[in-house]
Ligand SMILES: O=C(O)CCC(=O)C(=O)O
């Protein structure tokens with residue numbers, strides 16, 4: 474079914490994507506985007522394995538006051554899950570500062586792999602967001618929109634639970650950012666909820682990236698930010714990397730007036746994403762599946 478989305482121009486691809494439900498969520502961009510070379514796609518998993526194979530006492534040296542940047546792991550709710558995040562990982566120096574904490578003698582090949590991968594995915598993210606704004610007829614805001622965002626690269630490992638029972642790898646959530654692009658190894662686990670509440674499993678392929686809309690774009694009312702989770706079974710570890718485009722703090726996010734009409738009423742009051750995250754990372758916010766709606770819903 475994805476094939477239908479490939480053929481035409483970029484715009485056609487995305488319209489198909491928006492008007493359909495789940496099939497369109499998993500968009501195989503092979504035909505329109507061949508930028509991330511296979512070598513790099515392979516190298517990323519070797520890099521992630523090298524990182525998460527470090528001893529726990531090394532990994533926990535990566536600390537950060539900002540949520541999801543330092544080492545996250547060993548949480549009782551999600552015991553299979555570990556992650557680290559790097560702000561603007563498309564810039565070499567940002568990756569290098571984390572690398573040097575993990576490998577005090579440096580590890581340039583790790584830094585280079587992470588940086589190149591992030592840079593390529595950030596280009597893909599820009600293509601996607603341009604397509605979205607164009608197809609909504611609000612491309613005049615493109616520059617303003619792009620200037621008000623930055624990137625976070627999240628790298629994740631989910632241990633296999635060593636049983637055939639399915640165990641939670643990552644709990645149900647919607648992403649809070651703008652667009653998320655995920656790439657993963659061959660181990661299944663990602664599930665996405667359709668608009669009518671059914672879970673669908675994602676079948677990984679080395680040629681596919683998963684593109685997901687986050688709540689900050691969902692505010693446009695016409696794009697759906699799906700609930701998703703990771704469910705693990707078996708012995709093998711699942712490695713994934715996600716590039717998250719996120720609104721910069723100090724910018725008020727609001728839907729362009731052109732997009733608000735009777736059929737598409739305003740969903741959220743204008744909000745500052747960094748202020749919103751202060752609510753989201755409270756205990757109440759973490760339990761709230763509709764955190765953005767609670768925070769600034771109309
Ligand atoms: O590992 C994955 O594929 C999903 C990760 C995810 O949903 C997230 O970090 O928000």
Ligand SMILES: [Fe+2]
Nearest residue numbers: 646647648701
């Ligand atoms: Fe997510």
